[in-house]
Amino acid sequence: MTDLQSLNVIRISASDANPPQLRQNVEVAKLIDVTRCIGCKACQSACMEWNDYRPPVGYFNGTYTNPHDLSHDQFTLMRFDEWVNDEGDLEWLIRKDGCMHCTDPGCLKACPAPGAIVQYSNGIVDFIEENCIGCGYCVKGCPFNIPRYSPVDKRAYKCTLCSDRVSYGLEPACIKACPTGALLFGSKADMTDVANGRVEELRGQRGFPNAGLYDPPGVGGTHVMYVLHHADKPEIYSNLPKDPHISWLVQVWKGAYKPLAVAAMGLAIVGSFIHAVIYGPNEVDPHDVEAGRRMVDRRSRGVIPPRPPEPPPVSHVKPEEPVK
Amino acid sequence: MRPPPGTVLRYPPFSRFNHWVTAVCMVLLVMSGLAFFYPWLYWLTVFFGGGQMARATHPWIGVVLFISYAIMVVRFFRHNLPHRDDLRWLRALGHVASGREELVPEVGRYNPGQKFVYWANAFLILILLVTGIIIWDWYFYNWTTIEQKRVAVLIHSIAAFFTILVLILHVYSAIWVRGTMPAMTRGYVPVGWVYRHHRKWLRQEAELAAQGKPSAIAGAPAVRTDPR
Numbered sequence: 001m002t003d004l005q006s007l008n009v010i011r012i013s014a015s016d017a018n019p020p021q022l023r024q025n026v027e028v029a030k031l032i033d034v035t036r037c038i039g040c041k042a043c044q045s046a047c048m049e050w051n052d053y054r055p056p057v058g059y060f061n062g063t064y065t066n067p068h069d070l071s072h073d074q075f076t077l078m079r080f081d082e083w084v085n086d087e088g089d090l091e092w093l094i095r096k097d098g099c100m101h102c103t104d105p106g107c108l109k110a111c112p113a114p115g116a117i118v119q120y121s122n123g124i125v126d127f128i129e130e131n132c133i134g135c136g137y138c139v140k141g142c143p144f145n146i147p148r149y150s151p152v153d154k155r156a157y158k159c160t161l162c163s164d165r166v167s168y169g170l171e172p173a174c175i176k177a178c179p180t181g182a183l184l185f186g187s188k189a190d191m192t193d194v195a196n197g198r199v200e201e202l203r204g205q206r207g208f209p210n211a212g213l214y215d216p217p218g219v220g221g222t223h224v225m226y227v228l229h230h231a232d233k234p235e236i237y238s239n240l241p242k243d244p245h246i247s248w249l250v251q252v253w254k255g256a257y258k259p260l261a262v263a264a265m266g267l268a269i270v271g272s273f274i275h276a277v278i279y280g281p282n283e284v285d286p287h288d289v290e291a292g293r294r295m296v297d298r299r300s301r302g303v304i305p306p307r308p309p310e311p312p313p314v315s316h317v318k319p320e321e322p323v324k
Numbered sequence: 325m326r327p328p329p330g331t332v333l334r335y336p337p338f339s340r341f342n343h344w345v346t347a348v349c350m351v352l353l354v355m356s357g358l359a360f361f362y363p364w365l366y367w368l369t370v371f372f373g374g375g376q377m378a379r380a381t382h383p384w385i386g387v388v389l390f391i392s393y394a395i396m397v398v399r400f401f402r403h404n405l406p407h408r409d410d411l412r413w414l415r416a417l418g419h420v421a422s423g424r425e426e427l428v429p430e431v432g433r434y435n436p437g438q439k440f441v442y443w444a445n446a447f448l449i450l451i452l453l454v455t456g457i458i459i460w461d462w463y464f465y466n467w468t469t470i471e472q473k474r475v476a477v478l479i480h481s482i483a484a485f486f487t488i489l490v491l492i493l494h495v496y497s498a499i500w501v502r503g504t505m506p507a508m509t510r511g512y513v514p515v516g517w518v519y520r521h522h523r524k525w526l527r528q529e530a531e532l533a534a535q536g537k538p539s540a541i542a543g544a545p546a547v548r549t550d551p552r
Contacts, residue, residue, distance in 0.1 A: 014363035112360040113375050133375035135360065136461035140474045149461055154376065249474040253481060261485045262362065268489050272496040275421070282423040282501045284516040292519030293330070296530045296541055 011119035013111035025122040029188035031195055032096050033227040036182035039094040046177035047076045072150035075159040079238035095237040099146045099159035101125045103220030106246035109254050110141025123223035124161045143244035195227050218245040327512035329543035334507040342396055343508055349389035356382045357484050383460045390453045397446050403433040410436040430523040441494050448487045455480035
């Protein structure tokens with residue numbers, strides 16, 4: 001079980017236990033303003049630094065995106081895209097990819113290991129690796145394709161939103177490193193206000209009429225939000241989903257199917273007992289024994305040696321006590 | 325172990341071994357599978373050495389189960405083919421369930437209920453193998469997309485659910501029909517049991533014995549030990 005001592009946990013994977021509701025923290029959010037991002041990857045470096053992971057050196061694949069994908073030792077990644085807009089101009093779209101810290105986390109819903117994924121009252125969704133069994137269900141639950149399975153220790157990893165730093169009142173490492181103010185961290189309400197101001201500016205003065213805040217309601221909102229110049233087309237930012245939801249396959253698998261299945265299996269067992277009580281055992285009676293022997297003897301006359309003598313029938317009636 | 329006279333050989337040692345390997349695998353898979361499916365059964369993972377070990381062993385046990393059951397499928401194939409008389413038996417299903425077998429048509433080596441268990445498991449275990457490989461991320465993560473894995477994991481759990489229902493039917497039938505268990509423990513069953521439940525089979529075997537051919541009748545000069 002995860003550390004409930006913090007009293008900040010509001011949801012626990014694969015657990016029917018009531019998490020402590022004592023402390024209700026302010027919901028936090030990371031705001032990623034892609035319109036201010038210069039793609040310097042300082043956030044990537046800071047993430048490596050703070051979380052102390054060192055992915056192996058890869059190879060150049062023709063883009064600035066390096067390494068090529070998130071991994072168990074790459075919690076955040078600058079994704080670079082070249083997009084030709086309606087005027088035929090090239091736009092360089094850079095998105096910092098990583099866990100969105102959904103209000104309704106698909107990973108937590110899918111996880112079968114008690115306490116391997118928790119959600120804190122400040123909104124951060126955290127993997128507790130010591131409880132992780134490495135099944136990969138979180139990968140199937142996530143609508144953003146974020147968790148990564150480690151081939152090294154067979155556990156899943158993703159961005160923690162520096163929950164260790166945040167719990168001590170520090171901002172996440174990536175925020176600390178950002179030189180342009182593209183990354184901001186604070187309460188979700190404040191971040192929404194800041195984002196709305198920036199969106200107004202982008203729409204009114206900067207010539208991006210479709211600018212907007214990406215805080216998808218399909219997953220109950222997220223605790224990592226984007227300001228996008230083209231919020232009507234999030235998919236142009238390296239396939240950011242337009243309307244993310246937990247897949248209906250996962251919803252069925254982890255939803256109504258479970259109680260239905262246990263009810264049906266329970267009914268099958270209870271039904272067996274009821275059947276046994278009503279009809280009793282299906283026993284071989286003496287007629288079957290005699291007829292069976294006759295069938296074998298008649299058909300195989302002389303072939304099968306005679307049966308050994310019958311043991312005397314066991315009497316279940318006790319001899320009566322002599323009357324005194 | 326030589327079957328005593330007055331009994332009929334039902335399963336030679338290899339069939340019994342084959343059956344119990346399959347059975348043990350099935351029980352272990354149901355235990356670890358349910359542990360992954362129901363949080364309130366997660367404690368079942370302790371029998372495997374914890375969650376990581378349960379996750380790691382579940383697919384391998386599944387492979388053993390598949391191979392073991394595939395051998396059973398091949399060896400018992402001929403006797404589980406549908407027969408014209410099976411329809412008559414199915415029409416008398418009510419009498420079967422109430423145990424009034426005198427009203428039920430004679431049955432050969434397997435009744436249609438047993439054939440159902442055979443075919444249902446053959447079908448379900450194949451589905452479980454295919455979907456299981458798709459979600460065996462340790463080896464096959466890169467073979468499929470995440471969306472395909474979502475489909476596979478849902479089908480895997482549904483197939484497992486039906487497999488458990490078939491298992492309950494199988495185990496309950498073996499308990500309810502008294503005298504059945506020795507077929508899989510000692511390998512032979514009393515003549516009376518065969519007469520009651522598999523009369524057509526008994527007649528065939530007695531006929532073979534009468535002709536001096538190898539039969540399942542214990543005590544006859546030639547006893548057949550293959551699964552037929």
